[in-house]
Amino acid sequence: MTKVKFAPSSRRRRKKTLKAAKGQRGARSRLLRTAKEAVRKAMIYQFKDRKRKKREFRSLWITRISAACKAEGISYSKFIAGLKKAKIELNRKCLAEIARNDSKAFKELVEKVKI
Numbered sequence: 001m002t003k004v005k006f007a008p009s010s011r012r013r014r015k016k017t018l019k020a021a022k023g024q025r026g027a028r029s030r031l032l033r034t035a036k037e038a039v040r041k042a043m044i045y046q047f048k049d050r051k052r053k054k055r056e057f058r059s060l061w062i063t064r065i066s067a068a069c070k071a072e073g074i075s076y077s078k079f080i081a082g083l084k085k086a087k088i089e090l091n092r093k094c095l096a097e098i099a100r101n102d103s104k105a106f107k108e109l110v111e112k113v114k115i
Helices: 007-022 033-070 077-084 092-101 103-114
Strands: none
Touching: 007 033, 033 077, 033 092, 033 103, 077 103, 092 103
16 A cells, blocks of 8 residues: 555645745745744744843833933932832833823822922
């Protein structure tokens, strides 16, 4: 009996891998072995960069808050410490949005912190 090389399950698996490698250049999107390597590497980057994205956004928010604080004459660390003392529970994302879009409200927060 001859060996079956293109059984439906094998073909399905190969097609799935090649479909996942669709955006790659050259052989990485056409040849199965290199496509498998490319897809595996891409999945590692996906996982890693989902974590990195959170880190980068947090640092962006901190930078925006810090810039707004300097404009108001207070350091970022003193501002955050003052918020904690005043028991104002706003996360950095909200603070960055307030600092960027509503400078009046941010000035009020700074005043509450300075007291």
